[in-house]
Amino acid sequence: MSHIVVIGAGQAGASLVAKLRKSGFDGDVTLIGAEPVPPYQRPPLSKAYLLGEMELERLFLRPESFYSDQNITLRLNETVTSIDPDAKTVTVGGDVIHYDHLALTTGSEPRRLPATIGGDLEGVHVVRTLSDVDAMSASVTPGARALIVGGGYIGLEAAAVAAKSGVAVTLVEMADRILQRVAAPETSDYFRALHSSHGVDIREGIGLDRLVGVDGKATGAVLSDGSKVELDFVIVGVGIAPSTRLAEMAGLTIDNGIAVDELGRTSDPSIWAAGDCASFPHAGGRIRLESVPNAIDQAECVAENMLGAATPYVPKPWFWSDQYDVKLQIAGLNVGYDRVITHKGDKGAVSFWYYAGDRLLAVDAMNDPRGYMIGKRLIEVGKSPAPEVIADSETDLKSLLRT
Missing domain, CATH: 3.50.50.60 (FAD/NAD(P)-binding domain)
Known part of the structure; x- marks a missing residue:
């Protein structure tokens, strides 16, 4: 029976082990985390949790019982000190654990x-x-x-x-x-x-x-x-920096994070990476995305690829930020934009649409969920409305999906 070890019990690590079980993997799974609590949501930490509006248990991604119910060995408050790729082992505490496949979901560290x-x-x-x-x-x-x-x-x-x-x-x-x-x-x-x-x-x-x-x-x-x-x-x-210390010690290729191929595999064929720590091929170069959606989507893709799916990871970037009574939602990546078009919605809603020439790249939407959702969909299907259409506040954005 094979053994998959996952180092890093954040959003990516929790998503990866859950996907392994959901996809039918019945071998041994071990998830190792340095913190003393089960995997939890990070975005509410500095907002609802700090304000006293969310209790600790509501932060947890899943109840701790989920891991035992799914026969996932959860090792908390433990730090992996080394990886031996030749022997396929990791050292944690006083234990040396053998793996058949290893996933690094070590996340990032604040500067x-x-x-x-x-x-x-x-x-x-x-x-x-x-x-x-x-x-x-x-x-x-x-x-x-x-x-x-x-x-x-x-x-x-x-x-x-x-x-x-x-x-x-x-x-x-x-x-x-x-x-x-x-x-x-x-x-x-x-x-x-x-x-x-x-x-x-x-x-x-x-x-x-x-x-x-x-x-x-x-x-x-x-x-x-x-x-x-x-x-x-x-x-x-x-800012934050990708957590690559273990990968570097293991001799893995580092390129703005742990370099992986389109499947999520590192320079060692038995070691994979996902989430904030991983850089992957995108648009002819490499990219590393620091977001919860990417951590989930990439980790789930890697889990399936560890089981033989061979599905390239194609990101659908989106992000959000909550400040006061404003919800900012971002779709796409604005790298390379040369102009920004403003669309004003109802009740103070506004969105900024990033273009490179006539091609829509990204949307920043403030209290404008309609603008965000439509912009996200347009970007995903490769449609670029004329900038002058977006600039017209009378434009029914939903109609753009039908043209």
Whole structure:
């Protein structure tokens, strides 16, 4: 009987082992996670969970009993220290476990501030795990002062939750504008105005020079323009990096993550990868997607391919972000866009449509589920409405699916 071992008990790992069983695999399955709790949802951590609107048990992707019911060995609070591809073994704790196939769903790790500028002071937080959010929860109280470092989606979501909790928030982004790496100026302008309306002090084109502290606790910051900010805690949202340490130790090919082929197989034919940690072929190059939908879809595809399906993974990228009472939904990838068309909907709904020439690439939709769903469908079937049609607020977007 064969044994499939999965390292990384996040969204991708949980999806992969569940799909193995659903697809009829009756061999041994072991899922190894470094955290002490079963696989859980990460997006609600810094929002509903931190706000006290979601209890811990509701975070879990499945009840812990699911794994025993499905004869999946769940090893929690354990760290894999090495992989031996020649012997086909992994070492975890004091055990050496043999595998026939191994899947790496190790996810990603938040980038942290270096200790040389105060990153090791007490009160400096990142947002990634349950323990990260539990550690900062006591600080998020009315009247507290927070510095958010980074104006991407992680930083903006953290700013929204802090502001809703009555925290005085200053956010610094060293790029010229928030969301510069991932979105058009129109989207940046929308969210800058949204946060400003909730009292967030956004400072763009300004970086963090250093944090200062008293008795080992962060109490202030000196910014790159020489200004100073008094604070009670710091949230760092400067991006994430793929977790590739084990893959590197195993000698696997690394290319902006663990490099896999169109099936999800790494440079070792017995080792696979999926989720945030994996880069895969796409549009003549390689891409790595950091999203829950990709983690689920790619992991399920890899599970089937481990069982012989030989189905290439074709991503259908979509993302979301919740800030205050605004739900941002993103369809497609905006890489290579040369213009953005605005479509205004009802009751303040708005969407920004990214084009490269006459080809539709992506849509950012704010409180506009219709625009999002129609844009997503158009992108998936390869249809590109004329930009002037999108720009007309009187256009019935649904009609575009019929033309």
